[in-house]
Amino acid sequence: MDSTATDRFDTSRFEASRNRLASLAYRLLGSAADAEDAVQDAFLHWQAADRQRIKVPEAWLTKVVTNLCLDRLRSAQARRERTVGAWLPEPLLDGDPMLGPADTFEQRESVSLAVLTLMERLSPLERAVYVLREAFSYSHAEIAEILDITESASQQHLHRARRRITAARRHGGGEVDPASARRIVEEFLAAASSGRTERLVALLTDDATAIADSNGAGLTETLLQYHTPQRIAAVARAGFKPTPAKRRLAGGTPAIHYALVNGAPAILFVLGDQVIGAVTFDITNGKIATVRGIAAPTRLARLTEAWRQHEPDTPLITQW
Numbered sequence: 001m002d003s004t005a006t007d008r009f010d011t012s013r014f015e016a017s018r019n020r021l022a023s024l025a026y027r028l029l030g031s032a033a034d035a036e037d038a039v040q041d042a043f044l045h046w047q048a049a050d051r052q053r054i055k056v057p058e059a060w061l062t063k064v065v066t067n068l069c070l071d072r073l074r075s076a077q078a079r080r081e082r083t084v085g086a087w088l089p090e091p092l093l094d095g096d097p098m099l100g101p102a103d104t105f106e107q108r109e110s111v112s113l114a115v116l117t118l119m120e121r122l123s124p125l126e127r128a129v130y131v132l133r134e135a136f137s138y139s140h141a142e143i144a145e146i147l148d149i150t151e152s153a154s155q156q157h158l159h160r161a162r163r164r165i166t167a168a169r170r171h172g173g174g175e176v177d178p179a180s181a182r183r184i185v186e187e188f189l190a191a192a193s194s195g196r197t198e199r200l201v202a203l204l205t206d207d208a209t210a211i212a213d214s215n216g217a218g219l220t221e222t223l224l225q226y227h228t229p230q231r232i233a234a235v236a237r238a239g240f241k242p243t244p245a246k247r248r249l250a251g252g253t254p255a256i257h258y259a260l261v262n263g264a265p266a267i268l269f270v271l272g273d274q275v276i277g278a279v280t281f282d283i284t285n286g287k288i289a290t291v292r293g294i295a296a297p298t299r300l301a302r303l304t305e306a307w308r309q310h311e312p313d314t315p316l317i318t319q320w
Helices: 003-029 032-048 057-074 076-083 105-110 113-121 124-134 140-147 151-168 178-194 197-203 229-240 244-250 297-308
Strands: 204-214 219-226 255-261 264-271 274-284 287-294
Touching (some): 003 032, 003 124, 032 057, 032 297, 057 124, 057 140, 105 124, 113 124, 113 151, 140 151, 178 197, 178 229, 178 264, 178 274, 197 204, 197 229, 219 229, 264 297, 274 297
Parallel strands (some): 204 287
Antiparallel strands (some): 204 219, 264 274, 274 287
């Protein structure tokens, strides 16, 4: 095989792993853009390596991507960005290959916006062990090889990660019936649009929270957080009420669609073929526990790309 044919063969071997590597990087970083950068860096490492000496390309690439992500998580810039209160995971439309694997509950949960947010409480090593074990089912022996730690250390990191995530999760896990989730979200939208504060409060858990990167008049430098059902209802009523000023800010009159984002129910504000806002919901015991409002274009870029290839249902609201 000549060198050109060898390069093509080796490139195809890398491409066969690209989606899995991107899914790993996304879970570790919570950002699709950063995940794509990490995978591209891994490709450069792959090209520069003596590939004839790599016996198991999948294992080698997993180790490279994991350690590239750890470098990013440990960097001073990443720590600053994630501690000033301006960080949210980047939402992805269901069906995006970066969300896979999704065969088990643990795999689906590990890519939920709730767990991606909670993983910010973990150290980089704890996060890596948690993702490799829960989402990709690596053994502790394999994780030890990937991270250059002992099997015992891997087990300890996993135990601490599980304990911290469980302690931080205010509501129990479990999956929600899709039809029930959609009905609850549609009721929330109807109540918010019509200004029915009492109905909004009734749809929220007693300890519900809301997080947003926009106050309705523009993006904010730090996240806005609300912690009582009454306050969330008031903010939702004000935020969902259409006004000429909001339409000018949006650049037109968007439609509102129901969608699934990171496995959770969501409503998307869509103008033309551009997603200009996403509101996601965590639901437990038939009520809304968390509302996240995301409007930053950088956080919505990949979701918008996926939306353009998506066949949406009839909008919940045709012209907001």
